[in-house]
Amino acid sequence: MAHRRPPSRITPKISTMPRQGSEAAQYLDIYKLTVEKKRLQAQLADLDQRRHRIQARLAELNAQTTDLEQGAQQLRQSSGAAAPSSMVFPPGYDDSPEGEHFDTVTLDY
Numbered sequence: 001m002a003h004r005r006p007p008s009r010i011t012p013k014i015s016t017m018p019r020q021g022s023e024a025a026q027y028l029d030i031y032k033l034t035v036e037k038k039r040l041q042a043q044l045a046d047l048d049q050r051r052h053r054i055q056a057r058l059a060e061l062n063a064q065t066t067d068l069e070q071g072a073q074q075l076r077q078s079s080g081a082a083a084p085s086s087m088v089f090p091p092g093y094d095d096s097p098e099g100e101h102f103d104t105v106t107l108d109y
Helices: 023-079
Strands: none
Touching: none
């Protein structure tokens, strides 16, 4: 599972130059706050869209998982005990005719 980063506090952008206390400075601060508010609202809308996409994908995955589980149960019920689909040989098993033995060699690179 991926590590989640702890939530960080969103800090406002701070101007490095102090301003004189004036009406223009107040309007500039209002402008900065409205720009930040619009940016945060856009980020929130993007997060909502992403959340909806994630929820839709989770619903698809749940539906696919359910379908596959039902298919597996139907196959289990119809075939009973399924025969192995591959041949597994225990160590030391030899089915080759007499005289056709092969020596194995391990090569290290």
